[in-house]
Amino acid sequence: MGKIDLIPGIIWMILGIAVAISSYRLRLGNLTNPGPGMMPFLLGIALSLCSLPVLIRSISSFVRQTRSVYEPIWSEVEFKKVLIVLGSLIGYSLALEKVGFVITTILLLLILFKAVDSQKWPSVLIASFITVIFTYFLFVVFLKLEVPSGFLGGLGSVGIIF
Amino acid sequence: MSKMMSKRLLCFVVMIGCLVYFVFPNVGLTKEKEFPSKPIELVCPYGAGGSTSMGARIIAGTLSELLKGSVIVNIKAGAGGAIGAAYVAKSKPDGYTLFVFNSGSNGIIPVVRSVEYKNSDFEVFGQYAANLMAMVVKMDAPWKSVEELVAYAKKNPDALKYATNGIGTSSHLGMEIFKSVAGGLKIPHIPFKSGPEFVTALLGGHAHMGLFFVVDIKGPIEASKLRILAAATEKRLEEYPDIPTFAEIGYPEVKMTGWYGIAAPKGVPKEISDKLKDALYKTFQHPEVKKMLALLGFVPVFRDTEQFKIFVNEEEMKFQKIAKEANIKID
Amino acid sequence: MLELFSNLAYGFQVVLQPINFLYCFLGVFIGTLIGVLPGIGPVGAMSILLPSTFGVSPAAGIIMLAGIYYGAMYGGSTTSILVNIPGEAASVVTCLDGYQMARQGRAGPALGISAIGSFIGGTFSIIALMFLVYPLADVAVAFGPPEYFALMCLGLTVVAYLAKGSLMKAVIMAVVGLILGCVGTDMISGKLRFVFGISKLSDGINLVPLAMGLFGIAEVLTNIERPFKRIIYETKIRQIFPNREDWKRSMGPIIRGSLIGYFLGILPGGGSILSSFVSYSAEKRISKHPEEFGKGAIEGVAGPETANNAATGGAFVPLLALGIPPNAVMALLLGAFLIHGIVPGPMLIKQHPDVFWGVIASMYLGNVMLLLMNLPLIGMWVKLLKVPYHILFPLIILFTLIGSYSINNSIFDILIMIFFGVVGYVLRKFQYEEAPLLLAFILGPMLEQAFRQSLIMSNGHLSIFFLRPISLGALALSISLFVSTGINVFRKAREKMTQGYS
Numbered sequence: 001m002g003k004i005d006l007i008p009g010i011i012w013m014i015l016g017i018a019v020a021i022s023s024y025r026l027r028l029g030n031l032t033n034p035g036p037g038m039m040p041f042l043l044g045i046a047l048s049l050c051s052l053p054v055l056i057r058s059i060s061s062f063v064r065q066t067r068s069v070y071e072p073i074w075s076e077v078e079f080k081k082v083l084i085v086l087g088s089l090i091g092y093s094l095a096l097e098k099v100g101f102v103i104t105t106i107l108l109l110l111i112l113f114k115a116v117d118s119q120k121w122p123s124v125l126i127a128s129f130i131t132v133i134f135t136y137f138l139f140v141v142f143l144k145l146e147v148p149s150g151f152l153g154g155l156g157s158v159g160i161i162f
Numbered sequence: 163m164s165k166m167m168s169k170r171l172l173c174f175v176v177m178i179g180c181l182v183y184f185v186f187p188n189v190g191l192t193k194e195k196e197f198p199s200k201p202i203e204l205v206c207p208y209g210a211g212g213s214t215s216m217g218a219r220i221i222a223g224t225l226s227e228l229l230k231g232s233v234i235v236n237i238k239a240g241a242g243g244a245i246g247a248a249y250v251a252k253s254k255p256d257g258y259t260l261f262v263f264n265s266g267s268n269g270i271i272p273v274v275r276s277v278e279y280k281n282s283d284f285e286v287f288g289q290y291a292a293n294l295m296a297m298v299v300k301m302d303a304p305w306k307s308v309e310e311l312v313a314y315a316k317k318n319p320d321a322l323k324y325a326t327n328g329i330g331t332s333s334h335l336g337m338e339i340f341k342s343v344a345g346g347l348k349i350p351h352i353p354f355k356s357g358p359e360f361v362t363a364l365l366g367g368h369a370h371m372g373l374f375f376v377v378d379i380k381g382p383i384e385a386s387k388l389r390i391l392a393a394a395t396e397k398r399l400e401e402y403p404d405i406p407t408f409a410e411i412g413y414p415e416v417k418m419t420g421w422y423g424i425a426a427p428k429g430v431p432k433e434i435s436d437k438l439k440d441a442l443y444k445t446f447q448h449p450e451v452k453k454m455l456a457l458l459g460f461v462p463v464f465r466d467t468e469q470f471k472i473f474v475n476e477e478e479m480k481f482q483k484i485a486k487e488a489n490i491k492i493d
Numbered sequence: 494m495l496e497l498f499s500n501l502a503y504g505f506q507v508v509l510q511p512i513n514f515l516y517c518f519l520g521v522f523i524g525t526l527i528g529v530l531p532g533i534g535p536v537g538a539m540s541i542l543l544p545s546t547f548g549v550s551p552a553a554g555i556i557m558l559a560g561i562y563y564g565a566m567y568g569g570s571t572t573s574i575l576v577n578i579p580g581e582a583a584s585v586v587t588c589l590d591g592y593q594m595a596r597q598g599r600a601g602p603a604l605g606i607s608a609i610g611s612f613i614g615g616t617f618s619i620i621a622l623m624f625l626v627y628p629l630a631d632v633a634v635a636f637g638p639p640e641y642f643a644l645m646c647l648g649l650t651v652v653a654y655l656a657k658g659s660l661m662k663a664v665i666m667a668v669v670g671l672i673l674g675c676v677g678t679d680m681i682s683g684k685l686r687f688v689f690g691i692s693k694l695s696d697g698i699n700l701v702p703l704a705m706g707l708f709g710i711a712e713v714l715t716n717i718e719r720p721f722k723r724i725i726y727e728t729k730i731r732q733i734f735p736n737r738e739d740w741k742r743s744m745g746p747i748i749r750g751s752l753i754g755y756f757l758g759i760l761p762g763g764g765s766i767l768s769s770f771v772s773y774s775a776e777k778r779i780s781k782h783p784e785e786f787g788k789g790a791i792e793g794v795a796g797p798e799t800a801n802n803a804a805t806g807g808a809f810v811p812l813l814a815l816g817i818p819p820n821a822v823m824a825l826l827l828g829a830f831l832i833h834g835i836v837p838g839p840m841l842i843k844q845h846p847d848v849f850w851g852v853i854a855s856m857y858l859g860n861v862m863l864l865l866m867n868l869p870l871i872g873m874w875v876k877l878l879k880v881p882y883h884i885l886f887p888l889i890i891l892f893t894l895i896g897s898y899s900i901n902n903s904i905f906d907i908l909i910m911i912f913f914g915v916v917g918y919v920l921r922k923f924q925y926e927e928a929p930l931l932l933a934f935i936l937g938p939m940l941e942q943a944f945r946q947s948l949i950m951s952n953g954h955l956s957i958f959f960l961r962p963i964s965l966g967a968l969a970l971s972i973s974l975f976v977s978t979g980i981n982v983f984r985k986a987r988e989k990m991t992q993g994y995s
Contacts, residue, residue, distance in 0.1 A: 008923045012665060019672055026684060032953040036679035036686055039941045040672060047668045053661055081717045093907045112887035129177055139895055211536055211824035219544055236902055241695040248692065278692065320952055329683035352949045353680055358817045362761055368637030368950060381816020381838045458831050492683035
């Protein structure tokens, strides 16, 4: 472990305390008749206790000035791509039921194919299109699942085409 | 234009064309938008393996045929049925969202929990099935009748335990009424998560008794592993005519039935609602439907809109009374 | 004995009728597809296809539905191995070593052993089903809350064996998993815990999106952040089929996995997930080179995959013997039986021998079909890995999105998946492992529930756990495992200190 473990260490400590406090408000009961709060309470305390070794070790490596074990993991990271993907996923989830499967999926695929690693527009469009049609047929027509149809009343389920 | 560009343009046009066709299905179609012009969703608030959802699929099948449109069962399970109910209560009352209105999500749950809907948010069409309940014990248990059981329980408080398939279920409420009218018996409650777990608990002797749906215990009864002591019904059970009802034994308050009907969010336009009502009445009384429901273990019971409304009101009051007396309030 | 074979022969006659044969094939085909596609499980597919069985004979209908079930167990490991996304909850464990094998270019052997193991496990459980149905059913009901509690304790000590790296971190992950398991409705008191007013959480966090996010999405995010060229390099294909060494090492795990899977499959609530975890840790415990686990040890694929298929056979035991379904799939199958007018239970063999033996024979046939289908596909799957990642990952993401949505037709499940994808991504950065969290998440609620139910049964006396033989035995085992792990850790820590701090 290294210096960087301080962050998770602190998080576990805080989380453990928070869990213990909020479970205290639920009924604890006693050990032979536990209430709903007993188990999470004990777990919260356990978590805070477990975070101690982590905190201690990371603080001691600050003191010793040891080089962090993880530096290789943190370099060469292209966060921008990760954020783009995450953002588009969240956007997809929120828009899916309002706009409908077909449109949101095409948009999502466009973003994923293009923005994350630059490809040319035509191939991106075609790829997105084919993928949407293929997945539509696979999931909705063949497996008879349902996808949201959105405000345009587009394809939601098999009944529309057939 | 060069050949390459015109090819690209063609592709593009085709794509846009497909997109338009797919996304705007009503464009270019000249037929009248008659109800139903798109699939109807029948929301079932219980999981995909259970008998409720299968019953719903049977209803959906026949309803589709009668309405000449597709009716799709949409499972929205969770919170004892509250999730599905809340979803439907908030849906547009355009006739395209229907609900399996039942004794769980619309009977007991609103009484014992705080939920995001009220029964008045729904407009019921009618009832199609009921689920009868009975009290069971293990086959080799020493009590051959309810009286023997009550006597034993009085002499040995807290020695016996009863199982249910969860808190705030008809299984739970039913037993609590029984305990109170039988003289305030002391029998602690062990909740389990599902019907099969309930049955296993009884078979293994981990609990001594329970009140449950006849359909779920038929298997073990046929196998002579469980025995019914009494039925929590109006009349004696058809398949087991030798078993008394609780009323006959002296506990007429112990009457619990699961009920299932179809409803929609309040405010459906009259023409659509009349059309639905008509199709639903036919579906509920259709001999094939009744046969399949019976096979699944339901008792096909038909109540039309007015009768069902009155019945639901009575049931609501009954559940409120029991929950108050037994002090069952979850959240 | 002779009677058994003549019954079986009769069963084969039934299943070889063209329509039954066709339905068997259809079932296993759809099942494999469902298993491969992440998120969508057999229950959903079976319930949608149930109405289409109305028009045919009971035997054909049940044969098809059963085929979907065990077919899904075959397919589930495919995505686990290829892209670290569990196609089925039971295939989570396969991700641990299977995916590592794929990264080393050994996806072919992983898929191959997985298919063979699934076949052997499935077939074994059918044979066991024929002989041991009734006695085992009695054993199954003997498991009450105290026994379940002890079993879950045993399961949790397994967490230690899942850890590749730091034990401390694995324990923290397990505690976090246990806490996450508390989210939802407390089933003993009915109170809501940690729900923050979100009604969709009132049944707890859904396992499938959690697993898909923690394993699959986190993996995708981790891969994206590096330049794509590197990823292709890492997955250069080295072998297509398992070599002799692989076979040798897999035999033991397969045999043990069959037994573990079958017996755990009988228990209601047990089933495939538990058996795959138990098999994995048993193999790691027994292995002469446990440090390989988590880095591509083939035993870590062979054992669990065999176990989860064997569990499907075990799951039929309570259904056929007592008429009680031990899991949601069996509950659906029960409904299918009922609709066709058949009440499963001891009367089933006498009243409908064609259905009983036909279904059993169809399971043999189905397993053979699955093997024949899956083996040639390995070549295809392996080629799929060669697809450049910048094309592959949007497809992976799309499939997981649709998969998680389709569980309950709910956006919320997608959001859960994304959330845990981020969590998993961050955890990996800090070198925490996901597997202990998942296992604890699954076992925790069951443990707590069993504990409190037992206390109600005993009116508050803790002695109940020690007075019953099965629970006493399991608890003793857990304690001894716990202690021995503790001693190991202590010893290692002492060594480290004497050697000087690194």
